[in-house]
Amino acid sequence: MTVALKKQDYRSAGEAKNAIEDAQRALRKEREAKGIVHEPKYFRWNEEAQRWTLRDLDERVKAMKELHQAKSGQ
Secondary structure: OHHHOOOOHHHHHHHHHHHHHHHHHHHHHHHHHHHHOOOOOOEEEEOOEEEEEEHHHHHHHHHHHHHHHHHHOO
C-alpha cells in the first residue's frame, strides 16, 4: 500500500487497504468464534476520560514480556 501511495497509484493503494481491512475483519471473526478476547497491546480504555489512551511504558514492557513468555511456552 505504501509503495502505491508513493507512486500516487491510488487505485492500487485502495485495493491494498481493502485487503488489509478484510484480513483484519476475518481475524476478528475468527477470534470471536473461538471466544478469544482481543487485548490491545499499546492502548487501554480510560473510563475516566471515556477514550482510548496509550498504555504506560511499564504496562507495555510487562505486556511484551508476557507475550514473549507465551510464545516461548514458559
